[in-house]
Amino acid sequence: MAATIPDSHRDLLEGPVIVALATLMPNGNPQVTPVWCSYDGTYIIVNATADRQKHKNMIERPQVSVMAFDPQNPFRYIEVRGTVEEITAEGGGDSMNELSLLYTGKPKRYGIEAPPREISERLLYKIRPTHVNYAG
Amino acid sequence: MAATIPDSHRDLLEGPVIVALATLMPNGNPQVTPVWCSYDGTYIIVNATADRQKHKNMIERPQVSVMAFDPQNPFRYIEVRGTVEEITAEGGGDSMNELSLLYTGKPKRYGIEAPPREISERLLYKIRPTHVNYAG
Numbered sequence: 001m002a003a004t005i006p007d008s009h010r011d012l013l014e015g016p017v018i019v020a021l022a023t024l025m026p027n028g029n030p031q032v033t034p035v036w037c038s039y040d041g042t043y044i045i046v047n048a049t050a051d052r053q054k055h056k057n058m059i060e061r062p063q064v065s066v067m068a069f070d071p072q073n074p075f076r077y078i079e080v081r082g083t084v085e086e087i088t089a090e091g092g093g094d095s096m097n098e099l100s101l102l103y104t105g106k107p108k109r110y111g112i113e114a115p116p117r118e119i120s121e122r123l124l125y126k127i128r129p130t131h132v133n134y135a136g
Numbered sequence: 137m138a139a140t141i142p143d144s145h146r147d148l149l150e151g152p153v154i155v156a157l158a159t160l161m162p163n164g165n166p167q168v169t170p171v172w173c174s175y176d177g178t179y180i181i182v183n184a185t186a187d188r189q190k191h192k193n194m195i196e197r198p199q200v201s202v203m204a205f206d207p208q209n210p211f212r213y214i215e216v217r218g219t220v221e222e223i224t225a226e227g228g229g230d231s232m233n234e235l236s237l238l239y240t241g242k243p244k245r246y247g248i249e250a251p252p253r254e255i256s257e258r259l260l261y262k263i264r265p266t267h268v269n270y271a272g
Contacts, residue, residue, distance in 0.1 A: 018210040020156030020203055022166035025217075030158035030166045032203035033269075034213050067156055067168035071207060074154040077170050081161075133169075 003129040005039065009078040012068040013039040016103040019068040021046055023057035031057060036103055037066060043126035044080055050121045058084045058125055066127065076136030086126040139265040141175065145214040148204040149175040152239040155204040157182055159193035167193060172239055173202060179262035180216055186257045194220045194261055202263065212272030222262040 005013065013019070019037040022030050033054055035046045044066050048055050058064060062084035069077035141149065149155070155173040158166050169190055171182045180202050184191050194200060198220035205213035 018205060020158075020168050022156075022158040022168045022201070024164070024166060028160070028164060029199040029217060030160060030168075030201040031217065032156050032158045032168065032201045032215055034203065034205045034210055063165040065158070065166040065168045067170065069154060069170045074170055079168055081165060081167065 003080070003082075003132040005078075005080065005129060005132060006134055009076070009134045010039065012070060012076075012078050013037055013044060013066070013080070017068045017071065018103075019046075019066050021054065022065040022067070023054045024061040024063060025053070025057060026060070037068065043085070043128060044082060046125050046127065047122060048125065050123055055123065058087065064125075064127055070136070073136060078132065078134040080127070080129045081131040082127040082129045084125050085128045086124075088124050088126070089121055139216070139218075139268040141214075141216065141265060141268060142270055145212070145270045146175065148206060148212075148214050149173055149180060149202070149216070153204045153207065154239075155182075155202050157190065158201040158203070159190045160197040160199060161189070161193060162196070173204065179221070179264060180218060182261050182263065183258060184261060186259055191259065194223065200263055206272070209272060214268065214270040216263070216265045217267040218263040218265040220261050221264045222260075224260050224262070225257055 015036060015038055017037070018034045020032050021035045022032045025031050031053060035048065038045045046066065048058075063081075064084060065079060065081045067077065067079040151172060151174055153173070154170045156168050157171045158168045161167050167189060171184065174181045182202065184194075199217075200220060201215060201217045203213065203215040
Protein backbone atom coordinates (compact mmCIF):
# COMPACT_ATOMS: atom_id res chain seq x y z
CA MET A 1 0.00 0.00 0.00
CA ALA A 2 1.66 3.19 -1.12
CA ALA A 3 1.44 6.39 0.89
CA THR A 4 0.69 9.73 -0.69
CA ILE A 5 3.20 12.57 -0.82
CA PRO A 6 1.30 15.82 -0.20
CA ASP A 7 1.73 18.48 -2.89
CA SER A 8 2.50 20.98 -0.12
CA HIS A 9 5.73 19.17 0.78
CA ARG A 10 6.68 17.50 -2.47
CA ASP A 11 9.24 20.23 -3.22
CA LEU A 12 11.31 19.10 -0.24
CA LEU A 13 11.90 15.74 -1.91
CA GLU A 14 12.72 17.11 -5.33
CA GLY A 15 15.91 18.92 -4.38
CA PRO A 16 18.09 20.75 -3.87
CA VAL A 17 17.31 20.01 -0.24
CA ILE A 18 19.74 17.62 1.40
CA VAL A 19 17.73 14.85 3.03
CA ALA A 20 18.50 12.48 5.88
CA LEU A 21 18.40 8.82 4.90
CA ALA A 22 18.03 6.32 7.73
CA THR A 23 18.90 2.69 7.14
CA LEU A 24 19.28 -0.26 9.50
CA MET A 25 22.67 -1.59 10.57
CA PRO A 26 23.21 -5.35 10.84
CA ASN A 27 22.51 -5.14 14.59
CA GLY A 28 19.23 -3.32 13.92
CA ASN A 29 20.44 0.10 15.04
CA PRO A 30 19.63 3.08 12.85
CA GLN A 31 22.24 4.74 10.66
CA VAL A 32 21.67 8.20 9.16
CA THR A 33 23.54 9.93 6.35
CA PRO A 34 22.90 13.04 4.24
CA VAL A 35 21.96 12.29 0.63
CA TRP A 36 20.63 13.94 -2.48
CA CYS A 37 17.10 13.01 -3.33
CA SER A 38 14.52 13.13 -6.07
CA TYR A 39 10.93 12.03 -6.47
CA ASP A 40 9.41 10.70 -9.69
CA GLY A 41 5.80 10.62 -8.55
CA THR A 42 6.04 7.01 -7.45
CA TYR A 43 9.44 6.45 -5.90
CA ILE A 44 11.68 8.47 -3.63
CA ILE A 45 15.07 8.07 -5.30
CA VAL A 46 18.41 8.38 -3.58
CA ASN A 47 21.95 7.85 -4.84
CA ALA A 48 24.82 5.99 -3.23
CA THR A 49 27.84 3.91 -4.13
CA ALA A 50 28.08 0.18 -3.65
CA ASP A 51 30.96 0.43 -1.19
CA ARG A 52 29.00 2.29 1.44
CA GLN A 53 27.48 0.88 4.59
CA LYS A 54 24.09 2.26 3.64
CA HIS A 55 24.24 0.20 0.45
CA LYS A 56 24.88 -2.96 2.43
CA ASN A 57 22.11 -1.99 4.81
CA MET A 58 19.57 -1.37 2.04
CA ILE A 59 20.47 -4.64 0.31
CA GLU A 60 19.95 -6.65 3.48
CA ARG A 61 17.24 -4.59 5.18
CA PRO A 62 15.17 -2.53 2.70
CA GLN A 63 13.22 -0.63 5.36
CA VAL A 64 14.34 3.00 5.26
CA SER A 65 13.19 6.46 6.17
CA VAL A 66 13.88 9.73 4.38
CA MET A 67 13.42 13.05 6.15
CA ALA A 68 13.70 16.52 4.63
CA PHE A 69 13.10 19.91 6.18
CA ASP A 70 12.83 23.34 4.65
CA PRO A 71 16.12 25.20 5.33
CA GLN A 72 14.09 28.42 5.55
CA ASN A 73 11.59 26.98 8.01
CA PRO A 74 12.68 23.77 9.73
CA PHE A 75 9.19 23.24 11.16
CA ARG A 76 8.10 22.50 7.61
CA TYR A 77 9.31 18.97 7.17
CA ILE A 78 8.35 15.65 5.70
CA GLU A 79 9.30 12.14 6.67
CA VAL A 80 8.70 9.29 4.26
CA ARG A 81 9.14 5.77 5.47
CA GLY A 82 9.31 3.10 2.86
CA THR A 83 10.88 0.08 1.29
CA VAL A 84 13.72 -0.04 -1.21
CA GLU A 85 12.07 -1.86 -4.09
CA GLU A 86 14.68 -1.47 -6.77
CA ILE A 87 18.41 -0.87 -6.90
CA THR A 88 19.80 -0.09 -10.31
CA ALA A 89 22.88 1.32 -11.95
CA GLU A 90 20.77 2.38 -14.90
CA GLY A 91 20.80 6.13 -15.19
CA GLY A 92 23.02 6.41 -12.14
CA GLY A 93 25.56 8.54 -13.91
CA ASP A 94 23.04 10.74 -15.69
CA SER A 95 21.02 11.08 -12.55
CA MET A 96 24.14 12.06 -10.65
CA ASN A 97 24.89 14.74 -13.23
CA GLU A 98 21.35 16.05 -13.00
CA LEU A 99 21.44 16.04 -9.22
CA SER A 100 24.84 17.70 -9.18
CA LEU A 101 23.48 20.43 -11.42
CA LEU A 102 20.44 20.82 -9.22
CA TYR A 103 22.28 20.78 -5.90
CA THR A 104 25.52 22.56 -6.75
CA GLY A 105 24.79 24.38 -10.00
CA LYS A 106 27.56 22.36 -11.64
CA PRO A 107 26.82 19.61 -14.14
CA LYS A 108 30.14 17.93 -13.66
CA ARG A 109 29.96 14.61 -12.00
CA TYR A 110 33.04 14.54 -9.89
CA GLY A 111 33.54 18.07 -8.67
CA ILE A 112 35.45 19.09 -5.59
CA GLU A 113 32.20 19.11 -3.68
CA ALA A 114 31.52 15.50 -4.50
CA PRO A 115 31.88 12.93 -1.76
CA PRO A 116 34.92 10.66 -1.78
CA ARG A 117 35.10 7.17 -3.24
CA GLU A 118 33.53 8.12 -6.59
CA ILE A 119 35.34 5.29 -8.31
CA SER A 120 32.73 2.88 -7.03
CA GLU A 121 29.65 2.20 -9.02
CA ARG A 122 26.94 4.74 -8.37
CA LEU A 123 23.51 3.28 -7.88
CA LEU A 124 19.94 4.46 -7.68
CA TYR A 125 17.75 3.24 -4.83
CA LYS A 126 14.04 3.45 -5.51
CA ILE A 127 12.02 3.70 -2.33
CA ARG A 128 8.30 3.06 -2.33
CA PRO A 129 6.62 5.22 0.31
CA THR A 130 4.59 3.29 2.87
CA HIS A 131 4.09 5.95 5.54
CA VAL A 132 4.26 9.74 5.40
CA ASN A 133 4.46 12.31 8.21
CA TYR A 134 4.62 16.01 7.60
CA ALA A 135 4.10 19.30 9.37
CA GLY A 136 4.38 23.02 8.80
CA MET B 137 32.66 2.53 25.37
CA ALA B 138 32.06 6.14 24.45
CA ALA B 139 33.00 7.52 21.05
CA THR B 140 34.82 10.82 20.62
CA ILE B 141 33.24 13.84 18.97
CA PRO B 142 35.92 15.53 16.84
CA ASP B 143 36.50 19.21 17.61
CA SER B 144 36.23 19.92 13.88
CA HIS B 145 32.56 18.89 13.83
CA ARG B 146 31.46 19.62 17.38
CA ASP B 147 29.85 22.90 16.28
CA LEU B 148 27.30 20.97 14.22
CA LEU B 149 25.93 19.38 17.41
CA GLU B 150 25.82 22.58 19.44
CA GLY B 151 23.23 24.38 17.39
CA PRO B 152 21.63 26.18 15.81
CA VAL B 153 21.84 23.41 13.23
CA ILE B 154 18.71 21.30 12.95
CA VAL B 155 19.70 17.66 13.27
CA ALA B 156 18.04 14.46 12.10
CA LEU B 157 17.17 12.07 14.93
CA ALA B 158 16.56 8.45 13.96
CA THR B 159 14.75 6.15 16.34
CA LEU B 160 13.34 2.66 15.95
CA MET B 161 9.64 1.99 15.49
CA PRO B 162 8.02 -0.98 17.28
CA ASN B 163 8.43 -3.04 14.09
CA GLY B 164 12.13 -2.19 13.95
CA ASN B 165 11.86 0.23 11.04
CA PRO B 166 13.67 3.55 11.30
CA GLN B 167 11.84 6.81 12.01
CA VAL B 168 13.49 10.19 11.42
CA THR B 169 12.46 13.62 12.66
CA PRO B 170 14.14 17.04 12.79
CA VAL B 171 15.14 18.16 16.30
CA TRP B 172 17.13 20.78 18.09
CA CYS B 173 20.32 19.49 19.62
CA SER B 174 23.05 20.35 22.08
CA TYR B 175 26.21 18.68 23.34
CA ASP B 176 27.56 18.95 26.86
CA GLY B 177 30.90 17.25 26.27
CA THR B 178 29.52 13.86 27.28
CA TYR B 179 25.99 13.54 25.99
CA ILE B 180 24.24 14.55 22.81
CA ILE B 181 21.02 16.09 24.13
CA VAL B 182 17.77 16.34 22.24
CA ASN B 183 14.37 17.61 23.29
CA ALA B 184 10.97 16.09 22.71
CA THR B 185 7.59 15.80 24.33
CA ALA B 186 6.24 12.68 25.94
CA ASP B 187 3.35 12.36 23.50
CA ARG B 188 5.53 11.83 20.46
CA GLN B 189 6.28 8.57 18.71
CA LYS B 190 9.99 9.22 19.06
CA HIS B 191 9.54 9.36 22.83
CA LYS B 192 7.86 5.97 22.85
CA ASN B 193 10.56 4.65 20.56
CA MET B 194 13.41 5.92 22.76
CA ILE B 195 11.78 4.54 25.91
CA GLU B 196 11.43 1.10 24.41
CA ARG B 197 14.45 1.03 22.11
CA PRO B 198 17.23 3.40 23.23
CA GLN B 199 19.39 2.89 20.12
CA VAL B 200 19.36 6.12 18.14
CA SER B 201 21.36 8.04 15.59
CA VAL B 202 21.78 11.79 15.26
CA MET B 203 23.03 13.32 12.01
CA ALA B 204 23.87 16.96 11.37
CA PHE B 205 25.28 18.61 8.28
CA ASP B 206 26.64 22.09 7.72
CA PRO B 207 23.97 24.09 5.85
CA GLN B 208 26.80 25.96 4.08
CA ASN B 209 28.57 22.77 3.04
CA PRO B 210 26.47 19.61 3.26
CA PHE B 211 29.53 17.43 2.65
CA ARG B 212 30.68 18.47 6.12
CA TYR B 213 28.54 16.27 8.30
CA ILE B 214 28.64 14.17 11.40
CA GLU B 215 26.65 11.14 12.43
CA VAL B 216 26.62 10.05 16.04
CA ARG B 217 25.09 6.72 16.91
CA GLY B 218 24.42 6.09 20.53
CA THR B 219 22.18 5.00 23.35
CA VAL B 220 19.65 7.08 25.25
CA GLU B 221 20.97 6.73 28.79
CA GLU B 222 18.81 9.24 30.59
CA ILE B 223 15.44 10.85 30.05
CA THR B 224 14.63 13.72 32.36
CA ALA B 225 12.22 16.60 32.69
CA GLU B 226 14.78 18.42 34.78
CA GLY B 227 15.83 21.57 33.01
CA GLY B 228 13.55 20.77 30.11
CA GLY B 229 11.88 24.15 30.24
CA ASP B 230 15.08 26.13 30.72
CA SER B 231 16.81 24.10 28.09
CA MET B 232 13.94 24.74 25.71
CA ASN B 233 14.24 28.47 26.35
CA GLU B 234 17.97 28.36 25.72
CA LEU B 235 17.54 26.32 22.57
CA SER B 236 14.78 28.60 21.34
CA LEU B 237 17.06 31.59 21.85
CA LEU B 238 19.87 29.81 20.05
CA TYR B 239 17.80 28.51 17.15
CA THR B 240 15.29 31.30 16.62
CA GLY B 241 16.81 34.29 18.43
CA LYS B 242 13.72 34.39 20.63
CA PRO B 243 13.85 33.38 24.28
CA LYS B 244 10.16 32.78 24.48
CA ARG B 245 9.22 29.21 24.90
CA TYR B 246 6.08 28.94 22.87
CA GLY B 247 6.63 31.15 19.87
CA ILE B 248 4.84 30.85 16.58
CA GLU B 249 7.79 28.85 15.30
CA ALA B 250 7.41 26.28 18.05
CA PRO B 251 6.14 22.84 17.15
CA PRO B 252 2.58 21.95 18.09
CA ARG B 253 1.47 20.10 21.19
CA GLU B 254 3.53 22.18 23.66
CA ILE B 255 1.11 21.32 26.41
CA SER B 256 2.83 18.00 26.87
CA GLU B 257 5.77 17.66 29.18
CA ARG B 258 9.03 18.53 27.51
CA LEU B 259 11.84 16.11 28.17
CA LEU B 260 15.57 15.92 27.68
CA TYR B 261 17.05 12.80 26.13
CA LYS B 262 20.73 12.26 26.92
CA ILE B 263 22.44 10.16 24.29
CA ARG B 264 25.81 8.59 24.97
CA PRO B 265 27.80 8.39 21.72
CA THR B 266 28.95 4.90 20.81
CA HIS B 267 29.96 5.39 17.18
CA VAL B 268 30.88 8.51 15.22
CA ASN B 269 31.18 9.07 11.47
CA TYR B 270 32.14 12.37 9.94
CA ALA B 271 33.43 13.86 6.72
CA GLY B 272 34.25 17.20 5.17
